[in-house]
Amino acid sequence: MAVKKIQPVKVEAIAALKERVARGQDYVFTNYRGLTVEQITNLRGQLRSLGAEYKVVKNTFTRIVLDELKLPKADAYLTGPTAVAICRDESGPVAKALLDFTKEAPALEVKGGIFGGGVYDAKQVEAYSKLPGRMELLSMLMGTMKAPVQNLTSGLNGIIAKLARTLQAVADKKA
Numbered sequence: 001m002a003v004k005k006i007q008p009v010k011v012e013a014i015a016a017l018k019e020r021v022a023r024g025q026d027y028v029f030t031n032y033r034g035l036t037v038e039q040i041t042n043l044r045g046q047l048r049s050l051g052a053e054y055k056v057v058k059n060t061f062t063r064i065v066l067d068e069l070k071l072p073k074a075d076a077y078l079t080g081p082t083a084v085a086i087c088r089d090e091s092g093p094v095a096k097a098l099l100d101f102t103k104e105a106p107a108l109e110v111k112g113g114i115f116g117g118g119v120y121d122a123k124q125v126e127a128y129s130k131l132p133g134r135m136e137l138l139s140m141l142m143g144t145m146k147a148p149v150q151n152l153t154s155g156l157n158g159i160i161a162k163l164a165r166t167l168q169a170v171a172d173k174k175a
Helices: 008-023 037-049 059-068 092-104 122-129 134-174
Strands: 026-031 052-057 082-087 109-115 118-121
Touching: 008 052, 008 059, 008 082, 026 092, 037 052, 037 092, 052 059, 059 082, 082 092, 092 109, 092 122, 109 122, 118 122
Parallel strands: none
Antiparallel strands: 026 082, 026 109, 052 082, 109 118
């Protein structure tokens, strides 16, 4: 049985990728073939502002890293030229930014992603990108929680205003 000798450069590259992937919580896989350097730089800037990192990866190294970190297998999306958006914060806006960028640069193709421990295809990533973000959901929740109190105060103010008008009418009648 022959023992494979692994080159130190490859071990270092896998360790560096593992460190980056470990910092993320969700991942979107894309095909970047056909994008210019300027477009990739622009996309990286957009994703960085959303708390994500866009990294061109070797498929074999990515498979090894996903396996070592006990993340779901995404082998179906690790074919051909692959880049991964590593989401550290909210992943919905990152998926939306990638899909919006495909309109600007049709060469970019979203292959699939890993969100919350599940593997999703391109159509599911698109559906996920259309969901409201965390801040939108919190504002909806706060609006819903605030409504009963607001209705109560406006009701109480109506009663007080009606009482004041009645007292004023009685005062005017006596005068």
